Amino acid sequence: MTTIPGATVSRTGRQSNIRATSPAAVSLALAAPTLLIFIGLVAVPVFSVLLISLTSWTGFDLATIRWLGVENYANLFTDPIFLRALIHTLTFTLATTLLLNAAGLGLAMLVNTKAPGTAFLKAVLFLPVLLSPVIVGLMWSGLLRGVGGGLNMLLSALGVINQPVFWLGDDRFALLAVILATVWQFAGYDMILYYAGLQNVPHTLLEAAELDGARSWAKFRFVTLPALYHVMLVVVLLNVIGGLRIFDIVYVMTRGGPNRATEVLATYMYEQGFQLNAMGIASAIAVVLIALAVIASLLRVRVLRYV
């Protein structure tokens, strides 16, 4: 911040009528479109969703809205489907975050060897990142279909199975399938972020460690990893926030089924709000989602303070 508002004011006086308005007013005017759109379509909805979550409402006629207090929340936490959706969301978030970070970091280090073929790998890994999760969901549904699906074809050719497995129709495999499809899509994203981080690992430190006779693992553990700590925090937070809000790929692949085996908070919220018109319950689920995302980001601020 090199500009001092006071200095601008005095010059305004000298410059006569070119800028008669105060800098604060000009600044506010420049920021106004952003602030208005943001307040109107993000801040107001956040408050509305909090309010609606305390009511019973079908969403159409405001006259029919009925105040409930915390009843929706009380009901949610005794609703077995909601609890399953919550557990699935947390499982999904934890699993994808761990797998994505392990894959992302490993692949980034592989690409960073700059050996022949790794540039191609980098481009290939990034392709799924560009796709809509809807398209990714479609591709994996095709691959995992019971009849004529690619995975069953491969496994029966290898002699692992002799009956087709309906991966997405089987509640033992469906959540795992959605997790794998998500990891397939976003491994390249984490890889690009870690790869960017690896470019900042000081070469001199690695050379010094080598001169000291450090083994590969020691170099990784004591030089590379500490240098990546900041990047890792950002990547973990992005993965956690992305995991909590998961909707598209589940909606396309399984619609939360079979038997709610892949039901997550966002799909259950969608069902309550837009199929059952229970706006109060849907909003209460949305508030839980927002709370989880805010808690995750606050944790990151806490962690950063100790770095």
Added chain:
Amino acid sequence: MSDMSSALTLSRPARLAASIGALLISIIVLTPVLWIFSLSLKTSRETLRASLLPAVPQPQNYVEAFTRYGLGSLFFNNGLVTIVSVAVTVVVSMSAAYAFTKIPFRGSETLFSLLLLGVVIPPSALVVPLLIEMRYLGLYDSTAGLALAYVAFGLPISTLVFRGFFASIPGEIIEAARLDGCRETTILWRIIAPMSKGPIATVVILLFLANWNEFILALVLLRNPARFTLTLGINAQLGQYTSDYHLIAAASMIAAIPVFLVYLVLQRQFERGVAEGALKS
């Protein structure tokens, strides 16, 4: 996986191992895409059989998918909502970022941190009130309403990226322009904007990817199939329980190919844009 932590001291066998590993992983990652590509060239009957490749490739599947699913109109709608929302977000957030960094006033920091909360809030959690609000504003089921929602959710990250860049521009440049009697809008659009090609590219790429591929807001805020975006139109076909997997595969390929092509041309900018956009937050 021994010596991967630096490119400095890779022995010859280690380099060879890295190359082979890269090739194998590339094949594994490409398999789903290639499978769908093969599926898209099969006949309807072949989709139910366990065959790796179509007996006779059926490229006309692409023509049929394009006309049957109205992909032309879906592409047009998707392009329109993406271009409008990205352009508006860039212009609006650049002027806000300029205001926050170069004309700070009391409370501007607070306003900015309020805006930053938007990075964390999942859009999917706000669909209920957004739908109701759009109905009241008369923007429900309109391209403009959807674009406006995209702008709202794009503003926090784009303002953040621009703010980071503007903070690095020396105040003297702006002071000198002010002394010459330039208005703030002139300074922003004639002096600062031409210097900002890098961050503009970052923001455009980030928002293009997010808005082109967006699904849940479109699902909730649009109703008339004539206004559907690409993901919405393809999803609607899924609900029909058709057996036309080969056509849906062809449609997926058609939807994916333009983004792939843009990426091939602008690979470096894409990777830098995505990395910068994420690591700034």
